[in-house]
Amino acid sequence: MSRPRIVVAGLGDTGLLTAIHLHKHADVVGISAKPGLVSGQELGLRLARPQEWARDYWNHFDRYRKLDRVRTVHGSLAGLDLEKRAVQVVGADGTPSTEPYDALVIATGVTNGFWRRPDLQTAAEIDAEIAAAHQRLAEAATVIVIGGGAAAVSSALNAATTWPEKRVDLYFPGDRALPHHHGKVWTILRGRLERAGVGVHPGHRAVVPAGFGDGLAAGEVTWSTGQPASTADAVLWTIGRVTPNTGWLPPSLLDPDGFVAVDEYLRVPGAPGVYAIGDVAATDPLRTSARGRADGLLARNIRADLGDGTAKRFEPATRRWGSVVGAQGNKLEVFTAGGQSFSLPAWSFLQPWVVRRAIYKGMRR
CATH class of the missing domain: 3.50.50.60 (FAD/NAD(P)-binding domain)
Incomplete structure (x- = not known):
């Protein structure tokens, strides 16, 4: 029996993690306008200490061991054919192509200021943009x-x-x-x-x-x-005025604000086999499926819909939580939804274990 084919449209923070969860269970194709993860997190660190920021938040895809079995496509999303179950892509060299899918994950995020844009970029262009700011x-x-x-x-x-x-x-x-x-x-x-x-x-x-x-x-x-x-x-x-990156999608999939409509399982109503996660998904007013680490839940639900296991509802958080100002003095402070804080000291030592191994399941130097 052939393995299902899953296309992940957008390999930002959430799309990348979703692809990592699914690589053992399907043939996964990831489509990204960037040649690696360029996170939208920690703008303050990115502006003030870009080398430190890049260590954790800007990495080429070939550094992620769990992406070795994921085929990544560097290109721009151009359209979606729901009837044929295919995504249209324009490659970095200008060549159009289509990517058929059994399941599609929409994780294209939002545009927000100069630091979160869907523009097709090379690594050199990304580096130059970060350095210039x-x-x-x-x-x-x-x-x-x-x-x-x-x-x-x-x-x-x-x-x-x-x-x-x-x-x-x-x-x-x-x-x-x-x-x-x-x-x-x-x-x-x-x-x-x-x-x-x-x-x-x-x-x-x-x-x-x-x-x-x-x-x-x-x-x-x-x-x-x-x-x-x-x-x-x-x-x-930094006024929070965001635009969802959904211009390539049929309007029938979107809510009145242009975000992708989803149900409590992160499925897109009326589009069999299509899911959405992260800032682009209209899960709740705060769109918390990214910060709430719903990537594992979504992977579980896709597998369930493909015949392996049972689906689970996504439960949005009522308040934001996590790090706010990034690592300070080699200590990362994290705030809970209830306002309590805890610190991870010696963050430069712990970061490879917490992020590279526990979250990304292994990264090359």
């Missing part, structure tokens, strides 16, 4: 970070601790930042920001200009909440 931030004497989520808090703190001489200011519209985390998390991190010299400015709602997510250009920020305009050598917009 770091250089722009390094050269700025004053920095404004706009937004109240984890990316904003992490960017402000990492900039201030990496370059203590800079003036760094964090502006957000609510009474507190991190509104989707437990209140204790913001209390802890606000104190840390202030001790690092970051100016913390609640109650500031920015007037968003065209092209706000394109880079770190100098400029003026005006506020619809009535405060005087602010200026800086580098303005970083």
